[in-house]
Amino acid sequence: ASLSVRPDIVVGYSLGEYAALHVAGIISASEAIFLVGKSAKILQARCQVGSHKMLAVRASVKQIEQITFKIVCINRPKEIVFSGPVAEISALVPILKANGYKCYTLDVAFAFHSAQTDPMLDKF
Incomplete structure (x- = not known):
């Protein structure tokens, strides 16, 4: 304005x-x-700190559509973000890397847009 x-x-x-x-x-x-x-x-x-992670992947949705995992954000056409329990995200990393995708864990205390934040919902 x-x-x-x-x-x-x-x-x-x-x-x-x-x-x-x-x-x-x-x-x-x-x-x-x-x-x-x-x-x-x-x-x-x-919400419990450390129970979930977020993972950014340099890939398009189309490139990784065979992976059955929740995409929580599409930052750019070739950068998506997954969010989920630590064990599941940790297991996903070597699969993605073996298929040639660059990925990195986001340094955040909470995995936003995941089940980790569900306990907040009843307060809204």
């Missing part, structure tokens, strides 16, 4: 939803920050 730019549409995913709500004029910046903080507190109080 300060640059006199008003988008026709805004889209947000995950934490980006709060930014989209703010840009769309639905919530204020302070409300967005409050909601992010509230969400973080619920996450820390209800």
